Amino acid sequence: MINDAIDELKNEIGEDNVLTSMFERVPRAMAHCIFPMHKWRDHIPDAVVTPESTEDVVKIVKIANKYKIPLVPRSGGSGLADGALPLKRGIVVDLLKMNRIIEIDLDNYTATVEAGISLDELGRELIKYGYVYPDYPASRHAAFVCARIATNGWSYLSGYYGHTEDLILSFEVVLPTGEVAHIGGGTGGKIRKSSSGYNLKSLFLGSQGTLGIITKATVEIFPAPEVEYPAYWGFRRFEDAYKALGMLQKSGVSCAGGWGLFDEKRVEFYRRDLDFYIDLSEDIKVVVFWWLYGNEDEVEVARKRLFKICEEANGTFFGEEVSQKAWAARHETSVPPVHGRKDGNVVPMVWVMEDPAVNYTEIPELRLKWHNIIEKYGFDDWGLIFVSNRRSKRGEYLAGIMIGVDETEFLENESRWEDYVSCRRDLLNAALDAGGSLSAGHGAVEKGKVELIRREFGDETFKLMLRIKKLLDPNNIMNPGKYLLDLAYGGDLIE
Ligand SMILES: Cc1cc2nc3c(=O)[nH]c(=O)nc-3n(C[C@H](O)[C@H](O)[C@H](O)COP(=O)(O)OP(=O)(O)OC[C@H]3O[C@@H](n4cnc5c(N)ncnc54)[C@H](O)[C@@H]3O)c2cc1C
The missing domain is CATH 1.10.45 (Vanillyl-alcohol Oxidase; Chain A, domain 4)
Structure with missing residues (x-):
């Protein structure tokens, strides 16, 4: 059956766009998420297709329907929720060849791109005109504009510009039966607010490729900000840092991209593994950070107000140089492989992050529960990060739990994988007990979460x-x- 489908695909979209060698299939089974290595071979796709147009995608979907073969869309492969992993094998639809920036409209502040354009590629083109597309995950170098709809992504700059869901105006999607639907944005795709009928945009946000293949999107672009001003502050007590976060929420500063907090375990991890934290005085236990975006004059006023808040809460400013370095490093601190500690020795480990959303009032208790759970299961605790989660920057936080895991343990001992799954389930049940949501930005697809x-x-x-x-x-x-x-x-x- 799969061979008949492959022959038909070759006829319809060209031999060069249908890949069947092991060499071409194996990389398309790889994902950034933690996955039991001993089961990895079971999920290598039977074939990979590389469509060059929406018409190609339509042909692929129709053939897959005829033979009832699974299709798995894949963009940058940086998803942290198993989404692009072909759990039931089948055909991976690698969208990299659909790589045109179709239009940049500086007068209406929009850009229209095909599915194979990454956030970085769009950013490099826009900056030539002095514009940005401010969907800003730590994985900006790897994530694709259309895949951000499928994962309902979380952005570091959401406090100023909003998340993916706020920035996407419209998109084209090939539905699972091969029809092409245009979702949102009025007839021209560039309208931001409409109340004509159901809001179907939301249905596809976070759909993880289960409802169709998004082939094109129109997004909102902005003039590049004059100033980007990050500030990192050290605190001696968690209670002071938490209070500072509460006061930042009340500040009413609108030009902040967001604010957040690294707890004691996170700071310990950074001090252990990141150069610029090593020189910090040992009595600094917790870090609060915020970042301002906008015109020079508004940032200057906001900066003074936020400095006063952190000083009054007994914070110590790290200085501009360290702050700039720490802000720039948000793209690097989590890229695997990273080294962790096992029995006192340094060993290669993968970085795993759970990202529930929780309310401000729940942070102190949940933090303690989470550390206890990680300790109980004996994984390397890389600490917690809490970051404001909405444009208002009030009341709600992405609560990132970072764990170092030695995946070779799973090869040696199947029950260690089960431990990991139970650990994840306990952590996330604790977030639900606290009234939270399983995921603020990565998706809830993997075992232990789903x-x-x-x-x-x-x-x-x-x-x-x-x-x-x-x-x-x-x-x-x-x-x-x-x-x-x-x-x-x-x-x-x-x-
Ligand atoms: C170091 C690191 C840091 C990260 N930081 C962040 C962060 O700050 N914020 C955040 O939100 N995420 C973050 N992520 C997760 C990841 O980058 C995002 O989930 C991103 O949106 C995935 O994009 P991708 O192009 O890599 O998609 P992929 O991994 O290729 O796919 C993700 C999912 O979307 C589906 N899909 C892909 N393309 C399409 C399409 N065109 N149509 C329909 N379905 C599709 C796939 O089937 C899969 O289910 C991080 C990841 C890493 C590795």
């Missing part, structure tokens, strides 16, 4: 999700095995 979607949504809402999936994708070809959606077809859960 089972808890039913708890977060409630049974009726989860059933609604199943009904929508089956309606749009009657043959379950789009990224099967994700989000427990196989239940809509009476299928099994993920391995």
